[in-house]
Amino acid sequence: MARRARSGPPNPRQNGCVTDFDPASYLPDDLLERFRTRAATHDRENTFPDADLAELKAAGYLAILAPADMGGGGLGLAEASVLQQRLAGAAPATALAVNMHLVWTGVAKVLADRGIDALRFVHEGAVAGEVFAFGISEAGNDLVLFGSDTDAAPRPDGSYAFTGTKIFTSLAPVWTQLGMHGLDTTSADAPKLVYGFVPRGDAVVTRDDWDTLGMRGTQSRTTELRGAVAPADRVVRRVDPGPNPDPIVFGIFSVFELLLASVYTGIARRALDLGVETAGRRRSKKTGKAYSQDPDIRWRIAEMALAYDALPPELAALSRDVDGLVNHGPRWFSLLAGVKHRAVTTAKRVVDEAMLVAGGSSYFSANELSRLYRDVLAGLFHPSDPESAHSTVATAWLGPVED
Known part of the structure; x- marks a missing residue:
């Protein structure tokens, strides 16, 4: 498993408490100035900030919410919030795009803190260089987390095949794993909302349709799922539709x-x-x-x-x-x-x-x-x-x- 380089920022979390957290050690001024300069170009040309992402990866930023004993930053949401404010001040689209990856690493942390280890692979993946995208939004679906128009079809081996269309999929050109939900209507206990992760592949089609007023660098394109399979060990939750305390x-x-x-x-x-x-x-x-x-x-x-x-x-x-x-x-x-x-x-x-x-x-x-x-x-x-x-x-x- 890849670990953050020793030259990266220090881990400020000791015994669950933050000590000497310095946002500038994660996002130095010179780094932010490079991002700010590039932001104008990506906005004008409607392109993804690949160089920003590469520098953030090298700095261990994508793993800031992963535990230190996995090679991550060991930070909490409070510190991540401060860092995202700082990053957005330089390059809003870069910050918003990276946000969607950090959401999944943050969810993994929230669950782990509450004794649920189902998303451990998200932290391991973030440390190893995986980029996680957030595939929840669907056109016309105002239920958001409480329902889905994406079909989640169970398979004999415990995996699920997802078919549907997700919108506003940030990080579209670069993500390696897409975390999403879909609706299982065929199992004995159906309906169930199924949360799972699918790898990039032929069953996932990304439209080149991101031409917007602002936040252009996020490249939050539409994603078509054509039977994209989440392996059984990447099916992380099955919950009842509607408001749910899960x-x-x-x-x-x-x-x-x-x-x-x-x-x-x-x-x-x-x-x-x-x-x-x-x-x-x-x-x-x-x-x-x-x-x-x-x-x-x-x-x-x-x-x-x-x-x-x-x-x-x-x-x-x-x-x-x-x-x-x-x-x-x-x-x-x-x-x-x-x-x-x-x-x-x-x-x-x-x-x-x-x-x-x-x-x-x-x-x-x-x-x-x-x-x-x-x-x-x-x-x-x-x-x-x-x-x-x-x-x-x-x-x-x-x-x-x-x-």
């Missing part, structure tokens, strides 16, 4: 929402930094002073900072609670949906304000703020979308809607 549902929802919110929080921070930088650089012809002295600009910067400052502490607290096995009971899903919703809507508001601070130059496509403006819009479409988030939170506070 740990894999909690694991996916918690890690997905927290790391997704981290990406958009990182975008908000970068927009705030660019706003501050621009305000200090631009000068008013009217007063001769820097825009940082203009009361209206100062108000906008303050609005941006007030909104942004609430996000990192909430992400840190909820991530630590997942790491620490804190039981929020039925409140968990509303808390997780809430932090994702706040992160993406706040990030959009901060980018909007930064555009106004920067002025008309930010409207040109080559301007970094223009790219952030387009990238941040993607956040509204990830689960939980605004409607789902509000429904989840309303149910938590008011109870279910009466029949």
Whole structure:
């Protein structure tokens, strides 16, 4: 099994506690600057950031959530959240693409922390260089984790053949294992939602259809499954459709929402930094002073900072609670949906304000703020979308809607 090079960042986790965690040791400034420079090219040319992924692999980044005794980073979600914020500030599409791999390694961690070793192969694979993609989204399927239009057909040897179409499959050009769900309607105990992992092969067809407004570097293409087989030892869970307390549902929802919110929080921070930088650089012809002295600009910067400052502490607290096995009971899903919703809507508001601070130059496509403006819009479409988030939170506070 491959192990991270000794030159990689130190393992900060000792006896379950984080000591001397330094995000810059995992993502140094010079590395991020290279990513930022490339991000403009990938956005313009609609290409995947292969060089970014290669450097992240070399740094052991894809295995940050794998246990240290397997050769991984031994980090928790709290540290991964900080790192994803930092990465997104340089290259949002790279961060979002890598996020989908980290979701599966995070789910493996959540399950292992709760005594379920079914996804150990995910951590082993991440350390060995495998790239895991996230195949849950389906067109028109607003049930998301609670249902699937993909057929999961059981086979005599315990494997499953998946047939259907998944959308928004990030890392499309490079993934080696696709984690997904499908619906088994033929077994004696059917229906069951089946979670499994299929390798890349002839039964998986990736469409070259990713031409979007923003987040272009993720290359989140449509994936057609034509009887793609998940071996028996890669069929990790069979659960009842609908809302389900199974740990894999909690694991996916918690890690997905927290790391997704981290990406958009990182975008908000970068927009705030660019706003501050621009305000200090631009000068008013009217007063001769820097825009940082203009009361209206100062108000906008303050609005941006007030909104942004609430996000990192909430992400840190909820991530630590997942790491620490804190039981929020039925409140968990509303808390997780809430932090994702706040992160993406706040990030959009901060980018909007930064555009106004920067002025008309930010409207040109080559301007970094223009790219952030387009990238941040993607956040509204990830689960939980605004409607789902509000429904989840309303149910938590008011109870279910009466029949």
